[in-house]
Amino acid sequence: MHAPSRCPLTITVNGQQHTMEIEAWVTLLDLLRERMGLTGTKKGCDHGQCGACTVLVDGRRINSCLTLAVMNDGREVTTIEGLARGDTLHPLQQAFIDHDAFQCGYCTPGQICSAVGLISEGRAKCAAEVRELMSGNICRCGAYPQILRAVAQVAGVPADSENAEGPVVTGTVPA
Amino acid sequence: MNPFAYDRPDSVESALQAIAANGAADTGTSSSNAAANQHEIRFVAGGTNLLDLMKEGVTIAPQLVDINRLPLDGIEATPDGGLLLGALARNADTAYHPLVEQHYPLLSAAILAGASPQLRNMASNGGNLLQRTRCWYFYDVATPCNKRTPGSGCSANGGITRQHAILGTSEHCIATHPSDMCVALAALEAVVQVQSVRGKRDIPFDQFHRLPGDRPDIDTTLAPDELITAIWLPPALPEAARFARHSAYLKLRERLSYAFALVSVAAALDIGEDGTIRAARIALGGVAHKPWRLPEAERLLEGVLPGGEAFGRVADALLHGALGRGANDFKIPLARNAIVRALQMASRGTVTNQGLSQGEHE
Numbered sequence: 001m002h003a004p005s006r007c008p009l010t011i012t013v014n015g016q017q018h019t020m021e022i023e024a025w026v027t028l029l030d031l032l033r034e035r036m037g038l039t040g041t042k043k044g045c046d047h048g049q050c051g052a053c054t055v056l057v058d059g060r061r062i063n064s065c066l067t068l069a070v071m072n073d074g075r076e077v078t079t080i081e082g083l084a085r086g087d088t089l090h091p092l093q094q095a096f097i098d099h100d101a102f103q104c105g106y107c108t109p110g111q112i113c114s115a116v117g118l119i120s121e122g123r124a125k126c127a128a129e130v131r132e133l134m135s136g137n138i139c140r141c142g143a144y145p146q147i148l149r150a151v152a153q154v155a156g157v158p159a160d161s162e163n164a165e166g167p168v169v170t171g172t173v174p175a
Numbered sequence: 176m177n178p179f180a181y182d183r184p185d186s187v188e189s190a191l192q193a194i195a196a197n198g199a200a201d202t203g204t205s206s207s208n209a210a211a212n213q214h215e216i217r218f219v220a221g222g223t224n225l226l227d228l229m230k231e232g233v234t235i236a237p238q239l240v241d242i243n244r245l246p247l248d249g250i251e252a253t254p255d256g257g258l259l260l261g262a263l264a265r266n267a268d269t270a271y272h273p274l275v276e277q278h279y280p281l282l283s284a285a286i287l288a289g290a291s292p293q294l295r296n297m298a299s300n301g302g303n304l305l306q307r308t309r310c311w312y313f314y315d316v317a318t319p320c321n322k323r324t325p326g327s328g329c330s331a332n333g334g335i336t337r338q339h340a341i342l343g344t345s346e347h348c349i350a351t352h353p354s355d356m357c358v359a360l361a362a363l364e365a366v367v368q369v370q371s372v373r374g375k376r377d378i379p380f381d382q383f384h385r386l387p388g389d390r391p392d393i394d395t396t397l398a399p400d401e402l403i404t405a406i407w408l409p410p411a412l413p414e415a416a417r418f419a420r421h422s423a424y425l426k427l428r429e430r431l432s433y434a435f436a437l438v439s440v441a442a443a444l445d446i447g448e449d450g451t452i453r454a455a456r457i458a459l460g461g462v463a464h465k466p467w468r469l470p471e472a473e474r475l476l477e478g479v480l481p482g483g484e485a486f487g488r489v490a491d492a493l494l495h496g497a498l499g500r501g502a503n504d505f506k507i508p509l510a511r512n513a514i515v516r517a518l519q520m521a522s523r524g525t526v527t528n529q530g531l532s533q534g535e536h537e
Contacts, residue, residue: 005178005180023178024239025176025178025179046230047230048227054293060296061292061293062297063223063293063297066294067221067222067226068219071222071241071243117296123271135291135431136292136294136433173287
């Protein structure tokens with residue numbers, strides 16, 4: 001009844017297809033970091049509570065620490081290393097520099113991949129919604145105001161839209 | 176995480192065969208002090224809770240059956256006017272589905288109040304129902320826990336109880352169910368469709384999750400060899416449409432986003448043309464081992480005008496017998512106030528998860 005301990009996996013990472021056999025209990029995060037050397041994606045909490053491991057799978061943002069590599073067979077993964085085009089930074093990478101949206105930088109790859117997902121989801125129409133829909137990414141340095149401005153700029157949303165500073169309705173969700 | 180075998184079936188039939196060895200009994204283990212379901216073959220869909228539990232050593236599974244290739248991710252209207260949410264449809268796709276937003280705004284609001292965008296992109300509807308308590312003693316394998324190791328004792332009772340239950344507890348367990356989605360599904364009287372090699376059956380939502388009693392290791396009435404295939408929502412017309420015009424999901428937590436509920440309230444009202452309430456649905460999250468609903472309390476609102484006094488009577492009925500254990504004493508007045516406020520919000524109109532009524536939203 002038991003399947004073999006190593007399972008076949010074909011996965012495309014940043015446009016490059018890989019075929020391998022891998023233990024079933026390896027997370028996508030560990031595959032990226034430990035087997036492929038793509039250490040841009042960070043291991044923060046390893047429990048889906050911080051967002052540092054955020055990558056895009058088939059264009060959707062997910063926590064790579066909470067999915068097995070083998071569960072992503074046949075899928076396309078984009079990490080922070082796959083966003084720039086040659087020497088041209090992704091607009092979000094440039095915006096994070098322009099707005100000084102980090103201190104230590106550990107959460108930044110996850111923040112940027114999450115923001116790529118947020119923009120393609122198209123749900124954030126004001127700054128309050130950007131903030132709520134970025135809530136899956138924790139920044140220990142507290143660079144949230146700058147992160148908000150960077151993401152809002154690329155999303156085409158006014159960073160100082162009135163909803164951002166409007167009264168908070170306790171118990172509801174702003175997006 | 177323990178090493179395990181891994182299968183990736185592509186049909187419901189082969190998935191059910193793969194897990195049939197668990198058997199139908201609710202205690203599928205031979206060792207008397209091992210918790211039910213703990214050492215069994217497990218389905219994995221989103222993985223957002225199961226893999227976390229396996230990393231912590233709380234769940235040890237010899238084999239995972241990956242069900243992500245099963246054709247269970249649809250969301251479609253049923254001929255009877257209801258809506259069928261596939262077990263593998265993701266929480267985000269469910270919350271943003273046009274039919275859910277239009278006919279069941281309470282469900283959209285509840286789902287979007289939970290977790291983070293990344294987790295909602297991963298988590299399946301079936302898995303949301305099966306997520307386990309975030310009681311920190313349950314997660315800490317160094318402490319006794321009747322849910323993790325039956326008979327070992329409850330560390331929460333007499334411990335730090337800030338997040339724990341005030342209703343339906345037992346001396347064996349005071350854990351809460353963590354889901355927001357399930358609170359709305361309870362209020363909407365959803366039906367859980369399940370299947371095993373033994374056949375199919377429907378489980379009414381109020382019978383799906385259990386109270387802890389003397390078997391807190393068993394969260395649900397789903398048998399170890401059963402698969403959730405879909406969640407059915409009763410017809411949106413005409414009755415539920417009236418609920419849809421007056422509903423609200425209120426969630427109170429330690430921070431503004433990305434935290435589990437201390438108390439949450441799913442409220443829906445059917446208000447007649449004369450302004451009196453024809454029917455009410457109220458479910459509470461964060462207060463019990465399952466979404467808390469008392470139809471007899473809801474009936475107190477039938478035929479009365481919306482108002483703080485009537486809402487307060489319902490809140491008192493819903494919280495009858497509530498028991499704090501020190502650090503969670505605050506949940507009793509918090510829940511009372513939250514019930515009254517959620518009903519006030521619902522009476523004013525459908526409140527989106529943004530705290531605005533649909534009329535105000537544009």
